[in-house]
Amino acid sequence: MRGKATIERTFLSINTLFCQHVAGYTGRDVTRRGSGGDQELWSLADLQELLDEWVICWQSRPHEGLRHPFTPDQPCSPNDAYAALVAAAG
Secondary structure (H helix, E strand, O other): OHHHHHHHHHHHHHHHHHHOOOOOOOOOOOOHHOOOOOOOOOOHHHHHHHHHHHHHHHOOOOOEEEEOEEEEEEEEEEEEEEHHHHHOOO
16 A cells, blocks of 8 residues: 555645646635635636646656655656656666
8 A cells, every 4th residue: 555645645736736726726625615606617628638737847846755866966857757767777
């Protein structure tokens, strides 16, 4: 079950860095949702497109937990770490 922490952290990032900017978002707890039904909401296709764009930006952002072996003093992005692994392992 080591992967559960990774998934939960990913969901937390999506909730705090993406969802809060979506029209109609009032928090992750359904008991905090009030009226506000008069807001124009986005379609699922629009939300999917926005999430896809956000993931590209998020994967380009340096993360403290990722380090390149040649530059351990600087965090790297998931895309940089993936590129380094592909270059090393093929």
